[in-house]
Every structure is written in structure tokens, then in C-alpha cells.
Amino acid sequence: MSDTTYSRRRGELETYFDRTAVQAWMRLTSDAPVGRIRATVRAGRDAMRATLLSFLPDDLRGARILDAGCGTGALALEAAARGGTVVATDLSPTLVGLARERAAGLPGAERVTFHVGDMLSADLGDFDHVVAMDSLIHYRADDVARALAAFAPRTSRSIVFTFAPWNPALALMHAAGRLFPRADRAPAVEPVREAVLRRRIAAEPALRGWQPGAGHRISTGFYISQAMELRR
Secondary structure, eight states, rough: OOHHHHHHHHHHHHHHIIIIIIHHHHHTTTTSSOHHHHHHHHHHHHHHHHHHHHHSSSSOOTEEEEEETTTSSHHHHHHHTTTTTEEESSSSSHHHHHHHHHHSSSSTTGGEEEEETTOOGGGGOEEEHHHHHHSTTTHHHHHHHHHHHHGGGEEEEEEEEEEEEHHHHHHHHHHHTTTTTTOOOOOOOOOOOHHHHHHHHHHHHGGGTOEEEEEEEEEEETTTEEEEEEEO
């Protein structure tokens, strides 16, 4: 992906999740009461987290997992509870700090290392599995494929991730979002056609030998996301 494109979008995401909307995300990812719209997002995220975890082995003992875009750490903790060693990284220092607080004393927390930074950094090391839940939904198909290609050389077994699937409803919401005042906008979700994404993945040299596996779409009100699995 273009370093300029990626860096610009990464900066927008960092600002949004660490400053603009951090209180909303803290509430959304807790068990505090939320409004009807946010309740659909919470339910969708819970279902997607369970879906992505279902793509991984039930027994993760001996496996090293990257939670790429960990947010407040729920997925990382569930993977660690299965015995995995997890590196959980996110751009937002505030959300990573909250993840550390929430993890304290929970089963498996000692096997999670929280890290603030770029999920594509080679400094994070090598992994058996990479999980990227809703951290690639803000990128176009070309950039999603190139991000997966950046994970691939350091991943031995599987990459499971989500993208924003193109459909008329999501395209309409995407267009409507552009009408909000700039200060109130979340970074735009980029609807992607699955067929286009599969072609981009097939064209990436670093992804030769990787095959798309299981997939599943979650649509609950204002949450629409699609899971995909790549395996060697």
C-alpha cells in the first residue's frame, strides 16, 4: 500500500479512537447500558469476535497470536484463556491502557502483552495466527490485500480478518456519513466487494500459497462486517 495513504488513514484512526470517540468506545465495549443503535453495534461486535475465534483451534497452547487492532482487549483475553500467547497491539494508547486495566487478574492475562503501535510492524515478531477484527475496514481492497501481504511472511498458519462488505445499505450509510460535519465524522468505512478483494489477494506475491477458507457475514442493525480466513 502507499505509505502516504496508509500513514494518513492511520493518523485519522489514531486521532478518532484515542481522542474523539474514546469515551464512546469505552462504554460500547463495557456492559454499561447503551442506546438502541449502539446496542446493535455491540451485539454485532460480540458475534464477530466469537466468529473469528471459532476459526482458531480450541486449544491454543504453544501458539503465538497477534491481535492486530486489539481495542480494549476482549479478543486477546479470550485467545489467551485457550492457552495462547498473545501480542495485542493498537494505535490508541488510551484504549491499550484500558485493555491493561480490564485484563488485570483475569484468566490468561499473564499470557497477553499489550503494545501501542502499528499492527504491521515487523518488530512485533512472528506468529502462528494473526487476527484483525475490524482494523482493516477503513481501507480499500488494494490496501487490505497489501496489509495481509505484510502479515503473511511472519505468520505460519492463518490470518483471520474482517472487511466491510459492499452492499447497498452499507454504501448508503457510507455516503450519508459524508454529510456530517467534519469534526463529528468517524474515519470512513470503505465498502469492499468480496470478488474484488479475492482478486487482489490472489495477485499479491507475498500471499502465494495462501488460500481463502471460512467466511461469515455479521449484520445487526448498524454493524455490518464480513469475516474471512486465509490459510497456508
